[in-house]
Amino acid sequence: MFEVAAPDFSLQASLSSGQAFRWKAHLPAPRDSGADEARQAGDGWFYGLIGPSVVKVRQEGGRLLCETSDPALTPDRIRRYFALDLDLPAILSSINVDMQVHQAIRRHRGLRVLRQDGWETLASFICASFNNIKRIEGMLERLCQAYGEPVALNGFRGFSFPRPETIAGASERRLRSLGLGYRAPYLKATARLVADGGLPTEHLRRVGYDAAKQALLGCDGVGDKVADCVALFGFEKYEAFPIDVWMERAMRYYFRHRRMTRKALHDYARRHFGPYAGYAQQYLYHDIRTARGRLS
DNA sequence: CGCCAGGTGCTGA
DNA sequence: TCAGCACATGGC
Secondary structure, three states: OEEOOOOOOOOHHHHOOOOOOOOEEEHHHHHHHHHHHHHOOOOOOOEEEEEOOEEEEEEOOOOEEEEEEOOOOHHHHHHHOOOOOOOOOHHHHHHHHHHHHHHHHHOOOOOOOOOOOOHHHHHHHHOOOOOHHHHHHHHHHHHHHHOOOEEEEEEEEEEEOOHHHHHHOOHHHHHHHOOOOOHHHHHHHHHHHHHHHOOOOOHHHHOOOHHHHHHHHHOOOOHHHHHHHHHHHHOOOOOOOOOOHHHHHHHHOOOOHHHHHHHHHHHHHHHHHHHHHHHHHHHHHHHOOOOOOOOO
């Protein structure tokens, strides 16, 4: 067990804001009375994988408690994954340019854009298209069970994310049987591309947003929205501004741009919020998804 | 039961 | 370039 300093951070908001699909809130064993509330909230521990390493994390105030079975998962790698090295107050002040994002920041301060693995993010968001988060989670869980490697920590049992070579070698029929639907051939083709070096994932981390997005658009099953998600969550392109159906509705409602196409909304938002537009998007997205009646 | 979901690819104007 | 359409599946 070790600790990492985590100022200006909300683990809960970061893990539940629809950027990562595989973290699991630990649920305490069923007990007698009063277990309902604990069951709902968990006990604060989240189990998941960072790269190939299984870890459990919990936030206590301004620090992160971590436990892992992999010595390669150092505090520095934890800091990197949760983006704790970035100056969040400076980022938030740069995007705090209107009342809507101001309210979202006020409600979810501490939400950070994670630095996830590029391939895992790409594969995950191909599966996420025209889909809902509950089913995305199930699909990825089955995909990892079928093609990943088993890992364990304390009582938790999970699976690593499959390598592109493995998915590329899977049959479309089997992928469909995991519930991927029409995305199965897209995922397989993109896995083949990545496995063969047709998408230079290491290089993409070092190039700019435009170049990274163009490269991502060359993958099967990747359009504007998925490319923006992968650029933002998997390749640290903070200018990316993914617009899904929720964001599109919200922008039409909040910003009164009812006639603009998705592309026009995208261009407008990037100019409006600046180099950290992706952070603005994530705060707005999480805010509308957690509204639950706050809206009319 | 119908409606919806962190859309994409294809077609035809 | 842009609107219109098909596409699989399961949660609600």
